[in-house]
Amino acid sequence: MIEALVRIEGLVVQYPLDSGVFAHSRGWVRAVDGVSLEIRRGEVVGLVGESGCGKSTLARALLGLVQVEAGRILFDGQDVTRLAGAPMRALRRRMQITFQDPEGALDPRMTVDEGIGEALVIHRLGGSDSSQRVGELLERVGLSVELADRFPHELSGGQRQRVGLARALAVEPELLVLDEPLGGLDVSVQAHIVNLLSELQERFRLTYLFVSHDLRAVAHLADRVAVMYLGRIVELGPVGAVFELPHHPYTRALLAASLNPGCDVGLVEGEPPSPVSPPPGCPFHPRCPESIDRCCVQAPTSIRVGEGHEASCHLCEGGVAGRVA
Numbered sequence: 001m002i003e004a005l006v007r008i009e010g011l012v013v014q015y016p017l018d019s020g021v022f023a024h025s026r027g028w029v030r031a032v033d034g035v036s037l038e039i040r041r042g043e044v045v046g047l048v049g050e051s052g053c054g055k056s057t058l059a060r061a062l063l064g065l066v067q068v069e070a071g072r073i074l075f076d077g078q079d080v081t082r083l084a085g086a087p088m089r090a091l092r093r094r095m096q097i098t099f100q101d102p103e104g105a106l107d108p109r110m111t112v113d114e115g116i117g118e119a120l121v122i123h124r125l126g127g128s129d130s131s132q133r134v135g136e137l138l139e140r141v142g143l144s145v146e147l148a149d150r151f152p153h154e155l156s157g158g159q160r161q162r163v164g165l166a167r168a169l170a171v172e173p174e175l176l177v178l179d180e181p182l183g184g185l186d187v188s189v190q191a192h193i194v195n196l197l198s199e200l201q202e203r204f205r206l207t208y209l210f211v212s213h214d215l216r217a218v219a220h221l222a223d224r225v226a227v228m229y230l231g232r233i234v235e236l237g238p239v240g241a242v243f244e245l246p247h248h249p250y251t252r253a254l255l256a257a258s259l260n261p262g263c264d265v266g267l268v269e270g271e272p273p274s275p276v277s278p279p280p281g282c283p284f285h286p287r288c289p290e291s292i293d294r295c296c297v298q299a300p301t302s303i304r305v306g307e308g309h310e311a312s313c314h315l316c317e318g319g320v321a322g323r324v325a
Ligand SMILES: Nc1ncnc2c1ncn2[C@@H]1O[C@H](COP(=O)(O)OP(=O)(O)OP(=O)(O)O)[C@@H](O)[C@H]1O
Pocket: 015, 016, 019, 020, 021, 029, 030, 031, 049, 050, 051, 052, 053, 054, 055, 056, 057, 058, 100, 275
């Protein structure tokens, strides 16, 4: 049994409604609503789901970047939600994130050299020749050293994504959280980034949480996949099993939408309900083509449907091997 590098237990993250798109109302948005998930050392876990289902919030919570309402996040046994100061800084070096919007994540006033160098300085890793180290990192992500003097706006989207990756790799992390690393890139550039991520993962024995709308990329890169809907994980398992024999109607809908060329997971029929007032019972029931009476009043629990494969749907009850413990 491979040891878990990250263990998320019953995680809840909510935002006050006086911020973001809900600024006009009162209350809370439950962006992550009771998520439990393990990421094993050296494993790639894909995280998929429609826009707004809570992927980035979960990704940020792993690094202690958002306030957690309930639950724990253990990184190599240490609870990220309770650490602060020097112990948190030491842990931060071991886990890095590349943000969904690399343009926003890179400081527009810093050259590539300065931006990557800053990561080395923060973690006191620069040594006497940080330029040489920056050069090595650029080469590692397939960029020419000549780009070191450029500013982010002088780079293509794919180059910016690679610079973000170089910056994250600078501190030699164990866990990389990749939040939509393919977003906004041309298909051919996406393929290069997927290959690069795959090479880096093997070469440095990295652990990834790979957030993506692109199910093909997830199938290529991930060992396991978690399907998220309205803040909850509704299906989890080996990527081959989940994509070839999905047990949750939502996973089936995602897959059907992604089979159309040019479509992504945003095209499941019907609007996702508001996370401010999620529907009673199964949160997917207003859109579910397979819903039964019980779905409107009773929330399903996670059911084991195969080896390491679980789904939260009433239709799976009495399935392969009963409930997940
Ligand atoms: N800072 C914030 N303040 C208030 N609400 C927020 C904030 N950030 C996210 N949300 C809300 O929390 C929910 C989850 O957002 P999140 O960004 O985690 O989704 P996502 O799955 O990453 O979406 P996308 O695929 O569009 O990136 C959404 O309803 C979003 O509007």
